Amino acid sequence: MVKVRIAAPVLQENSAAAAENRSLFQELGLFVVNLMSSPGSGKTSILERTLSHLPADLKVGVIEGDIYTTKDAERVAAHGVPVVQINTAGACHLDARMVKAALEDLPLKELDLLLVENVGNLICPAEFDLGEDARVVVLSVTEGADKPLKYPLVFRLAAVALVNKTDLLPYTDCDLDALCRDLRVVNPELTIFPVSARLDTGFAPWVKWLRERVRIKKGRGGGSHEQESAGI
């Protein structure tokens, strides 16, 4: 079948910008998460819950990717963290150059953790390295248990899957065990955290995972920032 794919030069250019971002994050000892999912899986709600569960002395910045609106950025900004909005003006994913440009508007040296919420799309964002440390994919139980096998790339490249809307499990046909099995078929290394952003349940292990990665990354980072914030 004929197909339209992302052109190789676009991906090469992206890789170069991603490498620059990665090098900067390494230098700063800043742990960076690329949060991806379908529209409506609950990325923003999870981000808000995560912010409320993280300790106040862990400094978080957020980049919000959206096609047109600033709705998500407004929700996140209400939590008192620095937020930069990227409006992709129709593009269906974030790329490393967009993120690089957005970094200029964040107080990077003060941050311990940067959460990047990608555009709601289970396909295209997976092809674009942003220079992040970890890709985290959100999947809600209402989307059906067949998604890992139908959209494998995003799950294959993720470190963590947050399985959201577990409060709706009793009212759907989704088999959580089967879903987790299929996630591990696609990616045996995947760490899976079932959560309900609506009920604020299941967040402790995910937040613990995040805090450990932040601590390890800071230990490896260079410069004064590491010493200032040691012990988180």
Place this chain on the structure above:
Amino acid sequence: MVKVRIAAPVLQENSAAAAENRSLFQELGLFVVNLMSSPGSGKTSILERTLSHLPADLKVGVIEGDIYTTKDAERVAAHGVPVVQINTAGACHLDARMVKAALEDLPLKELDLLLVENVGNLICPAEFDLGEDARVVVLSVTEGADKPLKYPLVFRLAAVALVNKTDLLPYTDCDLDALCRDLRVVNPELTIFPVSARLDTGFAPWVKWLRERVRIKKGRGGGSHEQESAGI
């Protein structure tokens, strides 16, 4: 912000193939629907319910777009209708050339209605005209009421929105009235049908809408097929 967009030559080439498809559909008097949504909104379940509600003498063909698997095509084939699977091998949408190639494997002259299930993606498929008569977008209430304003293009170009999973309304924070209001802000001409594919409710008005369009298109089509099947 820097952005990666679908290149103009790709869209021009697509428009040419879409025009050929449209001309063929016109000649055949065949009504064609392009069914679009996020992953997990319930396109395939809606397609299955629609097939079961249509009268047996209305001949339906299906094209299933999927990135890798044949899961959806197998579900649809179980209903005894001709199905052609397009595996896009990673591409995030169907285009008119893919559909054109798939048409060769369908008994087009025998069909009254062709349902094309696009790849699960609320963004990219909206940019590709397939030559269809109507775009129908599926949105589930569990995705949240903010989707029409966040992903306007797909809703702006649709004739119909099927709002699915209404059985879950009591367990979510989704306000169906607000959702319908926002849908009409984006597209005042949109016809909205709330349905539950799981409970098989709400399908009668949607199926009536489809049957009327099939009847009108057949009346306008050329050739013997129109006379053979008049009166549906």
